[in-house]
Amino acid sequence: MNGRFVRLAEQGRPAVSLTVDGAPIQALQGDTLMVALLTHGTALRQSEFDSGRRAGFCLMGACQDCWVWTRAGERLRACSNEVRDGLDIVTTQPEATWPLHG
Amino acid sequence: MATARVVIVGAGPAGVRCAETLLAAGIKPILIDENRRDGGQIYRRQPEGFTRDYATLYGREAAKAQDLHQSFDRLREAIDYRPDTLVWNLTPGQLCCVSQGRHRTVDYDALILCTGATDRLMPIEGWHLAGTYSLGGAQIALKNQAVSIGHRVVFMGSGPLLYLVASQYVKAGAEVAAVLDTSPLSLRLKALPKLLARPGVLFTGIKLLAQLYRAKVAVHLGIKPLQVLGDASQGVMGVRFTTGSGRTATVQADAVALGYHLRPETQLGDLAGCAMAFDQASSQWWLATDDAGRTSVKGVYAAGDGAKIRGADAAEHAGRLVALALLEDLQQPVSSALRDGHQQALAVMDQFRLGLAQAFPWPSEQAKALPDSAIVCRCEMISAGELRRTVNEKGACEVNRAKAFSRVGMGRCQGRYCAHAGAEVIAAAAGVQVQEVGRQRGQAPVKPLSMLIEEVAP
Numbered sequence: 001m002n003g004r005f006v007r008l009a010e011q012g013r014p015a016v017s018l019t020v021d022g023a024p025i026q027a028l029q030g031d032t033l034m035v036a037l038l039t040h041g042t043a044l045r046q047s048e049f050d051s052g053r054r055a056g057f058c059l060m061g062a063c064q065d066c067w068v069w070t071r072a073g074e075r076l077r078a079c080s081n082e083v084r085d086g087l088d089i090v091t092t093q094p095e096a097t098w099p100l101h102g
Numbered sequence: 103m104a105t106a107r108v109v110i111v112g113a114g115p116a117g118v119r120c121a122e123t124l125l126a127a128g129i130k131p132i133l134i135d136e137n138r139r140d141g142g143q144i145y146r147r148q149p150e151g152f153t154r155d156y157a158t159l160y161g162r163e164a165a166k167a168q169d170l171h172q173s174f175d176r177l178r179e180a181i182d183y184r185p186d187t188l189v190w191n192l193t194p195g196q197l198c199c200v201s202q203g204r205h206r207t208v209d210y211d212a213l214i215l216c217t218g219a220t221d222r223l224m225p226i227e228g229w230h231l232a233g234t235y236s237l238g239g240a241q242i243a244l245k246n247q248a249v250s251i252g253h254r255v256v257f258m259g260s261g262p263l264l265y266l267v268a269s270q271y272v273k274a275g276a277e278v279a280a281v282l283d284t285s286p287l288s289l290r291l292k293a294l295p296k297l298l299a300r301p302g303v304l305f306t307g308i309k310l311l312a313q314l315y316r317a318k319v320a321v322h323l324g325i326k327p328l329q330v331l332g333d334a335s336q337g338v339m340g341v342r343f344t345t346g347s348g349r350t351a352t353v354q355a356d357a358v359a360l361g362y363h364l365r366p367e368t369q370l371g372d373l374a375g376c377a378m379a380f381d382q383a384s385s386q387w388w389l390a391t392d393d394a395g396r397t398s399v400k401g402v403y404a405a406g407d408g409a410k411i412r413g414a415d416a417a418e419h420a421g422r423l424v425a426l427a428l429l430e431d432l433q434q435p436v437s438s439a440l441r442d443g444h445q446q447a448l449a450v451m452d453q454f455r456l457g458l459a460q461a462f463p464w465p466s467e468q469a470k471a472l473p474d475s476a477i478v479c480r481c482e483m484i485s486a487g488e489l490r491r492t493v494n495e496k497g498a499c500e501v502n503r504a505k506a507f508s509r510v511g512m513g514r515c516q517g518r519y520c521a522h523a524g525a526e527v528i529a530a531a532a533g534v535q536v537q538e539v540g541r542q543r544g545q546a547p548v549k550p551l552s553m554l555i556e557e558v559a560p
């Protein structure tokens with residue numbers, strides 16, 4: 001299994017290239033970051049509270065389980081931000097070494 | 103007083119119909135929504151560049167979706183529409199908003215909350231594993247992005263949305279491993295008299311079920327969820343449950359869509375000081391309003407699923423009705439025939455709502471049976487056992503106290519996905535009714551804000 005999400009339609013959109021944790025990936029214009037990442041892998045991030053991997057939960061901006069970061073440190077909700085050519089995403093929080101609360 | 107500053111929060115069916123009605127009466131509202139596009143949940147618009155037509159996207163609701171979108175497109179330039187803007191706090195007369203990292207305040211004389219709902223969740227052992235999604239989330243994946251949440255998906259929980267989303271997945275070509283409903287057939291039969299208030303909707307529900315059977319999807323009623331199977335690195339690998347006849351069964355899958363109908367987004371009303379009421383039928387708290395949508399706080403109104411979970415058709419009526427209520431309060435002439443028409447339509451939908459609550463009840467008994475090891479708060483991995491200890495050892499029988507000790511409800515989702523189940527766990531441990539343990543107070547910011555926010559003048 002390479003990706004968690006499976007594309008069912010709308011596959012004729014133009015391709016977009018971005019980088020995730022240093023590796024280049026291809027997505028489609030209009031994809032959310034979540035779809036771009038989860039059609040290539042099975043998780044978005046590491047849980048701060050256990051050994052589990054996390055892949056989001058609600059897809060509607062309510063659970064905040066899908067945070068990723070730009071290399072510059074801007075936090076993005078992967079389910080509600082779209083891919084852009086050249087985006088450089090990291091899936092671990094750039095500056096933090098302590099668990100985030102709220 | 104045509105100069106009243108009216109702000110509507112939420113551009114779903116309730117908010118759009120409210121804006122339309124106000125505009126027709128000469129009031130130009132500000133309409134704020136966190137989403138980039140209008141439509142709200144059910145009539146969510148797909149991103150630009152996607153080409154599926156209305157029938158594919160919205161099925162039987164296509165005509166209603168198109169009508170709402172067209173109404174909005176006509177309004178858009180005439181009102182002050184502010185998409186991509188989150189209302190994260192409020193004080194009397196003023197909203198705190200953030201858009202693209204910029205903070206801005208918005209003053210109001212009247213505030214209409216059309217904030218909609220999110221999925222209502224009951225935890226199960228293993229639900230924190232990657233690949234478990236909320237049922238509504240599973241639908242958004244399909245509607246908004248044309249993807250399935252997995253290669254083989256189990257739909258588990260209860261409520262009409264369970265069958266709707268499962269059949270949408272089947273139609274879109276996804277593999278549906280099973281539909282597992284905690285409610286038994288007998289309750290559906292008992293609820294029939296109330297459900298017959300809307301025979302068309304009832305018939306649609308029966309057709310959905312027939313479609314699933316025709317597609318040879320395994321549908322089990324009256325099940326008890328036991329566990330989402332899998333491990334920390336791989337995520338979901340299946341589901342274990344007890345069948346209606348008491349047998350233990352396993353289904354293999356790499357994704358689970360889990361949900362028990364909906365809960366209203368009441369935080370802004372709560373922060374505004376609006377009184378809340380406990381709804382016995384659905385066993386949850388929501389904003390106390392009169393039957394036109396006035397809350398207990400003067401100048402603050404609520405409509406749609408954010409006030410009372412009655413579905414999309416009711417949200418359109420409630421949006422129009424609440425606008426009429428505001429116009430009345432502003433001493434403007436209002437057609438009583440129009441008002442009565444909406445009220446009558448809503449009374450029928452209320453009857454149907456009670457039928458749904460009876461047919462697909464919130465499974466509070468599951469919270470009692472939840473093993474100590476099961477996670478209640480998936481944000482911070484806090485177990486049912488830890489929560490029970492705060493009740494048994496610290497005597498915290500009120501949810502806000504239990505939250506302070508256990509942190510259940512303090513994580514990223516701010517209680518959206520754990521507060522209802524947490525209250526049930528506390529009530530069961532304390533041996534009292536769930537309404538006696540109170541409800542988690544709304545807190546600002548209603549969603550976590552980025553620390554990079556910049557302030558701009560209003």
Ligand SMILES: Cc1cc2nc3c(=O)[nH]c(=O)nc-3n(C[C@H](O)[C@H](O)[C@H](O)COP(=O)(O)OP(=O)(O)OC[C@H]3O[C@@H](n4cnc5c(N)ncnc54)[C@H](O)[C@@H]3O)c2cc1C
Nearest residue numbers: 112114115116136142143144189217218238406407413414
């Ligand atoms: C994921 C999901 C899927 C659903 N699918 C269906 C379906 O297929 N069929 C069906 O009959 N019913 C469905 N429902 C039920 C459906 O929500 C409603 O019946 C209908 O959409 C309610 O309309 P509404 O206008 O009250 O709220 P919504 O349509 O939910 O709109 C509320 C809007 O308010 C905005 N909002 C909320 N809080 C804030 C804030 N603080 N700041 C800014 N904006 C805010 C949201 O972004 C949203 O756009 C679904 C519900 C959910 C949660």
Ligand code: FES
Nearest residue numbers: 056059061064079
């Ligand atoms: S998946 Fe819930 S906020 Fe993104």
